[in-house]
Amino acid sequence: MKYLTEYRDGDLTRRLLAEIRATVKRPWRIMEVCGGQTHSIMKSGLDQLLPPEIELVHGPGCPVCVTPVELIDRAVALASRPDVIFTSYGDMLRVPGSRRDLFSVKAAGGDVRIVYSPLDALKIARDNPAKTVVFFAIGFETTAPANAMAVLQARAQGIQNFAVLVSHVTVPPVIAGLMEEAEVQVDGFLAAGHVCSVMGYWEYPPLAEKYRVPIVVTGFEPVDLARGILKLVQLLEAGRAEVANAYERSVTLEGNRPAQAVIAQVFERCDRKWRGIGTIPMSGYQLREEFALYDAERRFPEVGQIAAEESSLCISGLVLQGRRKPYECPAFGRQCTPQTPLGATMVSSEGACAAYYRYGRQRQAQAIQQD
Ligand code: SF4
Incomplete structure (x- = not known):
């Protein structure tokens, strides 16, 4: 240890x-x-x-929390297609879209599978050539190299029924x-x-x-x-x-250059919308043109047209900007708990609202709500 x-x-x-x-x-x-x-x-x-x-x-540092509701809705639309197997990390399944989440698609018979790596999704694609396997590629710069490698592997192995729904953001x-x-x-x-x-x-x-x-x-x-x-x-x-x-045992000024090279080979910078914050110029990654075959949004362009609405009760946008603490949300610990989440910051295991709930900061909420 x-x-x-x-x-x-x-x-x-x-x-x-x-x-x-x-x-x-x-x-x-x-x-x-x-x-x-x-x-x-x-x-x-x-x-x-x-x-x-x-x-x-607490800033917008949870990748599940900052994924915009439109992308959840696109994921739901893709996962609902009979010709698609939708794969994702488990956290994303409970994140509410404007009407449904991925769990409800799975419960209704959609082929939604939890995976632990994009390479798991690639294997599913290899084993199911009659379907398109879509992997929900979310995360900061930490997960981008593995997702880029999966796309490179798909191309190298000639696997064409694999695509990624990209929601990468950068710090x-x-x-x-x-x-x-x-x-x-x-x-x-x-x-x-x-x-x-x-x-x-x-x-x-x-x-x-x-x-x-x-x-x-x-x-x-x-x-x-x-x-x-x-x-x-x-x-x-x-x-x-x-x-x-102050993290010298793991971090150097230049970082992991081979990992950065893999990201740069597959992705390019683009504007990205952050949940609750809005669009920030050049704050995310999208697949380069040469990898368009593996881009789920280009492969299924109809899912790009979906308009979405946020819950009116949820103030997670303010929480993600450090302008409110989770216990200042009137729904915290009442309508919104980890069992009944209204926003992504309560769903995700990394979300600020879930952290405040899990580690007993409800007393601050009660004190505020009694004032
Ligand atoms: S407690 Fe729930 S409703 Fe309130 S900001 Fe957090 S996720 Fe949104």
């Missing part, structure tokens, strides 16, 4: 918290852009152990998008270690300089997070809008 338990060390975390308390002088709002970090913060109780000057807000453009919004108040960012393991952090210094905001790369365990927050507070208190790496 080396490299795991040592980063969950309670004494070391407490020492780092004491150092944060000794360093902080002014109030700071810090945003992590990673659902895994959000859950780790809630699970370890770091949000409640930090000094009151530091407020943690640096959303940080820029948030900083352009007057209502979004963030003093510093924690950058997600797994994304930076792939992409490095060479894209961040221009953002730090342009928006005068420090950014610290950090990991997922309590010691990693406390180290990242300490580094960020040191930069904030010193007035230094710089980028630092």
Whole structure:
């Protein structure tokens, strides 16, 4: 368990918290852009152990949560076709579209299968030549290399009944998008270690300089997070809008160049709509023209015309921008629970609303709702 338990060390975390308390002088709002970090913060109780000057807000770092409702509706339309086997990670099946989710399609007899890798979907395509197998390719830069490899494998093996419904998003453009919004108040960012393991952090210094905001790369365990927050507070208190790496055991400045090359071979940057936020220029990936055969939206162009509506009760867009906490949503823990989710941030295992619910932040909701 080396490299795991040592980063969950309670004494070391407490020492780092004491150092944060000794360093902080002014109030700071810090945003992590990673659902895994959000859950780790809630699970370890770091949000409640930090000094009151530091407020943690949770950004659009959960890939399931930021997938726009139109794409869920397109997935539902594809999965409902008798000539399609629709494959996806399990989390996506419960994300509500404007009328239905993928589970309800499966319950009605649609061929919807949970897979653990795009290569599983490729195998299903090989085994079922009479059907088109569509894989729901969602995620940040972390999942893009595997999805790109699946497309390359399909081409290399001559498998033509395989396609991907692409919903890839990228982190640096959303940080820029948030900083352009007057209502979004963030003093510093924690950058997600797994994304930076792939992409490095060479894209961040221009953002730090342009928006005068420090950014610290950090990991997922309590010691990693406390180290990242300490580094960020040191930069904030010193007035230094710089980028630092507090996850040196996994991340280098240049990142994983072969993985970046695979992404660049198969995908190109495009504008992407983020659920609850809107369209952010050049914030996602789409398949390059030479891979059009594997693009589910080009193969089934009729699914691209679907108009969609969000639930009027759900404020997950504000939660994803750090403008509201989950317990400030009137539906939190009432109409909306993990068993009866109204929005993607309650469905996903990485969603902020699910994290607040799972780790017992309902008391804050009750206090607000009683006021
Ligand atoms: S608690 Fe439910 S309804 Fe409220 S913002 Fe979160 S997902 Fe949406």
